[in-house]
Amino acid sequence: MSRRRTAALLATTLLTAGLAGCSGQAPAADRPDVPAAPATSxxxxxxxxxxTAPARSFAVGVRQLKLNRDGDRPLPVTVWYPAAGPAGGEAERSAPAADGRFPVVMFSHGLGGRPDDYAVLLTRWAAAGFVVAAPTFPHTSRGADGNVLDVLNQPADVSYALTRVLALDGEDGDPLRGRLATDRVAAAGHSAGGVTTVGLFTAGRDDRLDAGVVFAGTSLGVGTAFAGAAAPQLFVHGERDEVVDYAAGRAVYDAVPWPKAMLSLSKGDHGRALLTDGAALRVVSDTTVEFLRWSLYGDAAAKRRIPADAARDGLATLDNHL
Known part of the structure; x- marks a missing residue:
């Protein structure tokens, strides 16, 4: 596919993604079929x-890292992490980290979004025992120039940010020194960030990644040639998505050759369930937490809880091949 054609397809599909893309005003567009991998037994x-994952909830701390890849790609990173003290309440800036070693989840925002847009979900992950690091991308975040084609550079941005985050575990004087399970890492992302996340397991495979969570994502520009060691994948997609067709997300899911599941929100759109607290977010939050507990902590009991969390309140269905 030509570079110009790729840019046009990405622009059509993702132009209104992220926080602004949840308005339902995106026009319908034809999208190429994505070949599915043959089914395997x-x-x-x-x-x-x-x-075993931690059984208790943690307080949550938050901090900022000022990163820059290659000197011309500023990548400020918001980091939420388990903090010392009683659970509950707002994330506390620069709070002392809780005792323990915690897996890392890299989160990629959607087009026109920022990490804070997803704070309700991401702080729940941190409270469950994960360090969540979310870059603000230089061209696709809110207030940037909106260059959709730059999504194709974002998998490398995430890999760079991951390297810098993991290095904190050995950095003298850093609050996260000795607190990161550097060998247990996942990537997650919404919409354009979902494309970024798929890219981290295909064209831009980062071998440090053990699992992925793709919210309303597609494979445009990054393909479906999943590579490397088996990395379980959880897809979350609204069946009424007005920006990225549900069928397009389903086709990428079908191509995954590893343990996988797809949470389908029967009345879900492109992303409001990720941005606003409510029944749908609770289903998404609980299901993704249990998936991360299993895929990053190896907690078999968490894996068994996934179907029940997904079925709560009849808001979603789960295609489960984990």
Whole structure:
């Protein structure tokens, strides 16, 4: 596919993605079919050994990292993490980290969005025992120039930011020194960030990643040639998505050769369930937390809880091949 054609397709599909894209005003557009991988009766096992996730909730701290890739790609990163002290309440800036070693989740925002737009969901992940690092991308964040084609550079941005975040575990004097499970890492993202996340397992495969969560994503520009060690994937998609067709997200899910599941919100649109607290967000939050507990902590009990969390209140269905 030519570079110009790729840009046009990405612009059509993702122009209103992220926070602004939830208005339902995006025009319908034809999108190319994505070939599905042949079905297999057995899938490779994930590489995270069996373990147990924390049973308690944590307080949440938040901090900012000022990163810049290659000197011309500023990448401020918001980091939410388990903090010392009683659980509940707002995230506290620069709070002391809780004791323990916590897996890392890299989160990519949608077009026209910012990490804080997803704070309700991401702080729940942190409270469950994960360090969540979310870059603000230089061209696709709110207030930037909106260059949609730059989505194709974002998998490399995430890999760079991941390197810098993991390095904090060994940095003298850093509040996260000795607190990161550097061998247990996932990537997640919404819409354009979903494209970024798919790219981290295909064309821009980062071998450090053990799992992925794709919200309302597609494979335009990054393909479906999933590569590397088995990395379980959870897809979350609204069946009434007005920006990225549900069928397009489903086609990428079908192409995944590893353990996988797809949470389909029967009345879900492009992303309001991720941005506003409510029954749908609770289903998404609880399902994704259990998936991360299983895929990054190796917690088998969490895996068994996924179907019940997905079915709560009859808001979603789960295609489960984990």
């Amino acid at each position: 057995a899938t490779p096992a994930p590489r995270v050994p069996a373990g």
